[in-house]
Amino acid sequence: MDQGKTPVPSDFIRDIIDEDIKNGKHQGRVATRFPPEPNGYPHIGHAKSVCLNFGIAAQYKGTCNLRMDDTDPTGESMEFVESIIRDVKWLGFDWEDRLYYASDYYEKLYQFAVHLIKMGRAFVCQLTPDEMREHRGSFTEPGKDSPCRNRSVAENLDLFERMRAGEFEDGSHTLRAKIDMASPNITMRDPIMYRIKKERHYRTGDQWCIYPMYDFAHCLSDSIEGITHSICTLEFENNRPLYDWFLEAADVEHRPQQIEFARLNVSYTVLSKRRLIEFVEKGIVAGWDDPRMPTLSGMRRRGYTPAAIRDFCERIGVAKNDSLVDMALLENCLRDDLNEKAPRVLAVLRPLRVVIENYPEDKVEMLDCPYHPKKPEMGSRKVPFSRVLYIEKDDFLENPPKKFFRLSVGREVRLRYGYFIKCTSIVKDPASGEVIEIRCTYDPETKSGFAPDGRKVDGTIHWVSAAHAVRAEVRLYDRLFNVPDPSREDADCTDFLNPNSLEVLHGCLVEPGLNGAAAGSGFQFERLGYFSVDAVDSTEQAPVFNRTVTLRDSWAKAAEKGGK
RNA sequence: UGGGAGAUCGUUCAAUGGUAGGACAACGGACUCUGACUCCGUGAAUGGGGGUUCGAAUCCCUCUCUCCCAGCCA
Numbered sequence: 008m009d010q011g012k013t014p015v016p017s018d019f020i021r022d023i024i025d026e027d028i029k030n031g032k033h034q035g036r037v038a039t040r041f042p043p044e045p046n047g048y049p050h051i052g053h054a055k056s057v058c059l060n061f062g063i064a065a066q067y068k069g070t071c072n073l074r075m076d077d078t079d080p081t082g083e084s085m086e087f088v089e090s091i092i093r094d095v096k097w098l099g100f101d102w103e104d105r106l107y108y109a110s111d112y113y114e115k116l117y118q119f120a121v122h123l124i125k126m127g128r129a130f131v132c133q134l135t136p137d138e139m140r141e142h143r144g145s146f147t148e149p150g151k152d153s154p155c156r157n158r159s160v161a162e163n164l165d166l167f168e169r170m171r172a173g174e175f176e177d178g179s180h181t182l183r184a185k186i187d188m189a190s191p192n193i194t195m196r197d198p199i200m201y202r203i204k205k206e207r208h209y210r211t212g213d214q215w216c217i218y219p220m221y222d223f224a225h226c227l228s229d230s231i232e233g234i235t236h237s238i239c240t241l242e243f244e245n246n247r248p249l250y251d252w253f254l255e256a257a258d259v260e261h262r263p264q265q266i267e268f269a270r271l272n273v274s275y276t277v278l279s280k281r282r283l284i285e286f287v288e289k290g291i292v293a294g295w296d297d298p299r300m301p302t303l304s305g306m307r308r309r310g311y312t313p314a315a316i317r318d319f320c321e322r323i324g325v326a327k328n329d330s331l332v333d334m335a336l337l338e339n340c341l342r343d344d345l346n347e348k349a350p351r352v353l354a355v356l357r358p359l360r361v362v363i364e365n366y367p368e369d370k371v372e373m374l375d376c377p378y379h380p381k382k383p384e385m386g387s388r389k390v391p392f393s394r395v396l397y398i399e400k401d402d403f404l405e406n407p408p409k410k411f412f413r414l415s416v417g418r419e420v421r422l423r424y425g426y427f428i429k430c431t432s433i434v435k436d437p438a439s440g441e442v443i444e445i446r447c448t449y450d451p452e453t454k455s456g457f458a459p460d461g462r463k464v465d466g467t468i469h470w471v472s473a474a475h476a477v478r479a480e481v482r483l484y485d486r487l488f489n490v491p492d493p494s495r496e497d498a499d500c501t502d503f504l505n506p507n508s509l510e511v512l513h514g515c516l517v518e519p520g521l522n523g524a525a526a527g528s529g530f531q532f533e534r535l536g537y538f539s540v541d542a543v544d545s546t547e548q549a550p551v552f553n554r555t556v557t558l559r560d561s562w563a564k565a566a567e568k569g570g571k
Numbered sequence: 572u573g574g575g576a577g578a579u580c581g582u583u584c585a586a587u588g589g590u591a592g593g594a595c596a597a598c599g600g601a602c603u604c605u606g607a608c609u610c611c612g613u614g615a616a617u618g619g620g621g622g623u624u625c626g627a628a629u630c631c632c633u634c635u636c637u638c639c640c641a642g643c644c645a
Contacts, residue, residue, distance in 0.1 A: 017585075044645055079644060136643060143641055146573045150641090181643055191574040193641050202643035221645045245575055245640045267576085269638095274582085280645090322594065324584040326577095329638050333582050336595045346608065381608075412606065421604060456604045467604050534605045562606045 018325040020059070020266055024067060024236060027264075033235040037069030040234050041095065041102075042076040042109075042225070045087035045209075048295040048302040049094045051316065051337070052271040052278040058320035059268070060238055061100040072232055073102040077110045078224045080208040088209075090295070094303040099313045109219075109228050110210045116219050117171065119227055119257045120182060120200055124163045128256045129200060130156055131166035132183045139181075142188070143196055149189035150196045156185060170203055173216045177203050184223070186252065194245045195252070198222055226250040229263040237263045240270040241327060271323065272331045275486040276301045277494050291501065292487075298541075298553045299487045299508050309484065310529045310539030310555030315344040331492055341556050345529065345537045350378040350385060353423065353469050354517040354532040356481055358397035360444040360473065363428060366394040371472075376424040390518050392425055395473040397516050399534075402468045403445055405433065410565065412466035414445070421467040423533055427453040469533045476516035480551045481538065483510040515552075523548045529555060 028035045039060040043053060064071035073095060077083050092106070123129035132155045134142060144150035158166075170180050182201035190196055200223040205216045226249075229237045237250075243265065250265045272278060278301055286292045286300070295302050298309035306316070319340040323332050353376070373389035398414070407415040414420050419429040426449040434444035452459050485508045493500035521530070529539040537555040544551065 042645095046645085076645070081644080139643075140641075145641055148573085178643065193574080196641085199643055204643080218643090220643075225645085239645095241576070242639055243645085247575090269577090322583085324594095326584065328577060328583085330583060333595065336583075339595060342608095351605080380603090380605075410606090423604065425604095464604090466606075469605075531605085531607085534607070558605080558607055560606070565606085 019327070020236070020238060020268060020325055021063065021066070023264075023266060024063065027235070028067070036233075036235055037064060037067035038072070038233050038235045039064050039069065039238060040072040040074050040107075040229065040232060042074045042228075042239075043091050044076045044079070045084065045091060046079075046082040047087060047280040047284055048090045048304055050278055050280075050283065050300070050302045051273060051276075051306065051319075052301075053094075054098060054303060054316050055271045055320050055323065056238070056240075057095055057098055057100060058317055059325060061102075062321075063236070063238075069235070070105060071100070071102060072105040072107055072234070074107040074228065074232070075109065076221070076225065076228075077108055077208070077210065078219050078221060080204060080206045080218060084209050090304060094307075097303065097307060097313055098316060105232075107228075107232060108210060109224050110208060112224070112228055112231055113211060113215055113219070115231060116224055116227055120167065120219070120223070121164065122258065123184065123200075123256055124167060124182075125160055126256065126258075127160060127185070129163070129182055129184050130158050131163050131170065132156075132181050132197075132199075133179065134181075136178055139199075143193065144188070146193070150193075152188050153183070153197065156197070167201075170201065170217050171215070173205065175203055177205055179203065182217075184249075184252070184256070186249075192245055192248060194222070194249050198249060222246055222249045223253055226253045226263070226265075227257060227259065230254060230257075230259045230261045233261055234263040237265045239265060239267055241267045241329075242270075243267055267327070268325050269327050269329055272329075272492070272494075273301065273337060274331055274334045274491040275488050275493070276334065277488070277500055279494060282494070282500065289501075291504065298482070299484050307527075308539075308541065309553050310345075310537060311341055312344050312348070312529075315341040318344065334486065338556050342537070342559075345531065345555065349529050349531040349537055351376075351380065351533050352378075352518055352521060352530045353390060353471055354479070354481075354515065354521070354530075354535065354538070355397045355399050355469065355471050355476070356512055356515050356532075356535060357400040358471075358514065358516050359400045359403055359442070361396045361398050361428070361447055361470070362444060363394050363396070363447050363449045364431070365448045368394055370394065371474075374424050388520050390424070390520070391472045391475040392422075393472045393474055396422075396470045397473055397476065398422075398468055398470045402466075403430070403442065405442060408566075410562075412562075413468055414466075419464050421453070421456060421464045422470050423467050424456065425454070425470065426450060427458060427464055469535070471516045471518055475519045477519055477522045478547075478549050479515045479517045479521070480549070481512040481515045481554065482541070482552065483512065483554045484508060485510075517550065517552075521550055524550050531558075534558065 041057050041060045061071045132153045142151045181199045183197045186195045188196045201217045244267050247265050254262045296304035296308050372392045374392050375387050376390045377387040378385040402413040416430050428447040428449045430447050432446045433442050436443045487508050488503045489505040490503045493503045524540045526540050536557040538552040541551045541553045
């Protein structure tokens with residue numbers, strides 16, 4: 008597993024832990040957990056939590072458990088469990104043998120519930136959902152006690168047992184904590200602990216028809232596992248008193264501490280699981296691993312590296328402010344990592360034919376091209392050079408503006424790791440007027456990349472040999488949305504979908520060495536960006552590339568400004 | 572509206588009574604067989620108003636704004 012950069016641990020959570028250790032709380036032990044509900048694929052927002060929890064555990068030489076918080080059978084599945092396991096592993100974290108499921112605690116939780124009933128702290132309620140809502144009151148008005156609130160312990164015990172036995176219909180009965188219907192914190196108004204759902208659970212099957220609610224299950228699961236610091240997101244702040252209440256009421260010896268931090272938001276993307284599910288179901292994207300998705304599986308397929316994501320999670324920091332992190336930071340982290348690791352190769356996305364008139368017809372030279380300009384240890388490969396080449400369409404302009412460093416009639420450029428070539432004339436399609444071929448001469452003395460007479464060229468462009476190049480399909484991805492904060496702009500953020508988030512390029516040409524390159528491997532196409540192999544066409548062995556991220560391009564930026 | 576939480580460069584995270592700093596973004600320059608990379612530099616912030624103090628981002632008061640809570644979701 009590749010290692011990321013060293014963590015820079017300093018945030019309010021670590022301050023709390025330092026203080027706890029100083030005070031000997033939990034005997035100085037640190038135990039965290041990452042507790043996803045397996046009802047979707049994990050995304051970059053989960054990565055923040057994963058890095059935080061596992062990072063803290065590592066820093067304090069503690070442990071971090073992976074726990075499936077599967078207390079609601081609706082929407083949960085083994086497919087999602089598997090995606091979580093795969094992606095957390097991929098990120099580079101190891102929970103050793105500590106993979107747990109809240110569903111494994113169902114019996115224990117049931118016994119805790121029985122205990123609460125016996126202590127007179129919970130009761131079976133027969134209010135309908137509508138009545139329950141009505142009894143709950145509002146922000147400004149206190150709630151009303153349920154008529155069932157003062158049942159005897161014996162009756163509650165009996166009813167709860169029968170709930171478990173399946174005697175009642177969904178929604179007809181609930182088990183509720185007896186707290187305070189007048190609490191200003193609505194979470195504390197006799198919250199539901201168990202509901203009846205005669206639904207098959209992906210792990211426990213039909214064994215249970217009552218399922219514990221989050222607030223009841225989570226704190227006790229933490230306690231069972233000996234978690235010391237239960238780190239969750241800000242929306243659970245209101246639930247913290249309840250977290251503590253259940254721990255106290257259940258009379259457990261171990262009392263974890265809940266700490267909340269702000270969840271991640273990234274500009275131009277949406278990280279709401281509900282919405283991601285919607286994109287998949289509506290076919291807005293091709294699936295959970297669509298390279299445009301902010302899911303870890305999508306990002307992996309796009310060519311993101313675990314190290315880049317870990318680095319990002321460190322750089323964004325941990326705080327309690329609502330924040331919207333600039334996508335540019337994520338891309339910067341990725342470029343930082345890829346810049347070190349990605350081999351450089353030659354590829355042409357939009358080919359323009361070049362004929363070198365003074366180069367022999369049948370001659371082929373194998374030019375030595377290093378894989379990384381600053382890392383000779385990465386080695387090199389031989390790339391064929393011949394009379395007919397293809398260059399990037401963008402690298403030739405018939406009427407170049409002043410600061411254009413590339414090819415134009417009468418101008419000379421260097422072919423990367425090749426020769427200087429000079430454009431002598433162009434061939435146009437008589438019908439469209441489009442430039443379809445450019446004719447050049449080369450200077451045989453410039454093979455080293457330099458001219459013996461010391462003359463310089465403005466630009467160096469990339470190329471492939473026509474006779475040797477491999478055809479490839481290249482998919483260019485862009486942000487899924489065209490507003491920075493789609494989820495805050497409107498309830499239905501699909502109004503802000505970027506229609507150009509995917510562009511498929513056929514007829515791209517890559518250097519021969521990329522023939523049959525392994526799926527998942529990543530490269531930098533010189534001057535074009537970072538690309539990763541999505542798949543290899545089984546019949547032609549032709550690679551299909553995803554563009555991982557673009558290179559910074561000051562020319563494009565200048566051109567964009569100048570054009571306006 | 573009741574309760575909870577938060578407000579620092581464009582963005583994000585620091586600074587916990589003593590020179591407001593880093594990263595990303597922006598801009599400028601140097602270098603360059605990738606207009607990349609790298610390096611150097613510049614501009615840029617304490618939500619408003621009071622108070623305490625020799626000194627306040629930090630403590631107090633007040634105002635404003637933002638987010639979360641009225642699922643038998645998590």
